[in-house]
Amino acid sequence: MLIELAIGDAYGAGFEYAADRIVKERNDLSGYIKHPRHDITPGCYTDDTQMSIAIAEAIADNDPWTPQALAERFVRAFKRDPREGYASRFYDFLQEIRDADEFLARIHADSEKSGAAMRASPIGVFASIDEVKDRAAVQARITHDTPGGVNSAMAAALMTHFFLHGHGAKAGLGRFLESHVPGPWTQPWKGKVGAEGMGAVHAAVHAVMSHDSMSAILRACIAYTGDVDTVATVALAAASCAPDVAQDLPGVLLDGLERGPFGHAYLMELDGRLMSRCRSLI
Numbered sequence: 001m002l003i004e005l006a007i008g009d010a011y012g013a014g015f016e017y018a019a020d021r022i023v024k025e026r027n028d029l030s031g032y033i034k035h036p037r038h039d040i041t042p043g044c045y046t047d048d049t050q051m052s053i054a055i056a057e058a059i060a061d062n063d064p065w066t067p068q069a070l071a072e073r074f075v076r077a078f079k080r081d082p083r084e085g086y087a088s089r090f091y092d093f094l095q096e097i098r099d100a101d102e103f104l105a106r107i108h109a110d111s112e113k114s115g116a117a118m119r120a121s122p123i124g125v126f127a128s129i130d131e132v133k134d135r136a137a138v139q140a141r142i143t144h145d146t147p148g149g150v151n152s153a154m155a156a157a158l159m160t161h162f163f164l165h166g167h168g169a170k171a172g173l174g175r176f177l178e179s180h181v182p183g184p185w186t187q188p189w190k191g192k193v194g195a196e197g198m199g200a201v202h203a204a205v206h207a208v209m210s211h212d213s214m215s216a217i218l219r220a221c222i223a224y225t226g227d228v229d230t231v232a233t234v235a236l237a238a239a240s241c242a243p244d245v246a247q248d249l250p251g252v253l254l255d256g257l258e259r260g261p262f263g264h265a266y267l268m269e270l271d272g273r274l275m276s277r278c279r280s281l282i
């Protein structure tokens with residue numbers, strides 16, 4: 001799950017809010033591209049993956065599921081490996097704060113944006129729907145204590161849960177989500193994706209339901225245009241767990257994923273620990 005979501009994030013980072021022409025010409029999965037304006041090295045992931053790593057570590061190490069413990073994970077993941085790709089105000093905030101206490105004291109958790117959903121996919125490993133929803137909501141409220149922030153995070157977590165815990169063929173994903181979280185999950189998504197969490201997850205659900213391979217899903221996520229690294233992160237996290245999705249991401253994207261201390265090898269190791277926690281919960 002983590003490797004695939006990082007590939008979606010890193011591939012999408014080259015296309016985030018890029019011009020339609022660039023998306024039309026370059027979205028062919030032949031490699032990572034340099035973003036026309038941002039200074040992110042092709043193949044490097046962004047905030048979506050770094051925050052998903054923080055959540056996955058908390059699950060794998062069986063942390064207490066409290067705002068304090070989770071904020072410690074968020075702060076640690078950033079401080080040990082600061083990187084571009086965060087929204088600029090949140091990036092500055094993470095630079096300024098020293099620890100989880102200061103994070104919790106100073107955060108304004110009134111955003112409807114996708115920050116809580118982009119990191120929620122690993123939570124789907126838990127076996128009970130209520131536990132997935134509760135854990136997704138607790139982590140969401142730390143930074144996005146709004147209906148859209150919380151509901152989009154619950155839906156993103158339930159997407160991976162749906163596949164990991166055998167709730168059926170992916171054609172039923174939207175109906176499953178609609179029976180557990182308010183949202184337009186069975187409706188098609190069309191067009192550009194904005195910064196709101198509900199839109200990003202809605203687009204991801206539609207991409208997964210309308211395509212049968214990882215490659216087609218990734219291309220579809222980018223083709224929406226807009227905040228596509230988050231859409232691709234959420235979609236590929238879920239689709240990587242789906243038995244009815246062909247696992248056909250091109251080798252060039254796996255090989256080109258960053259190799260630093262928290263890159264490819266670290267993601268593989270943490271993915272293994274996350275999935276063994278999942279198996280222990282079935």
Ligand SMILES: [Mg+2]
Pocket residue numbers: 046047048085086229230
């Ligand atoms: Mg991002």
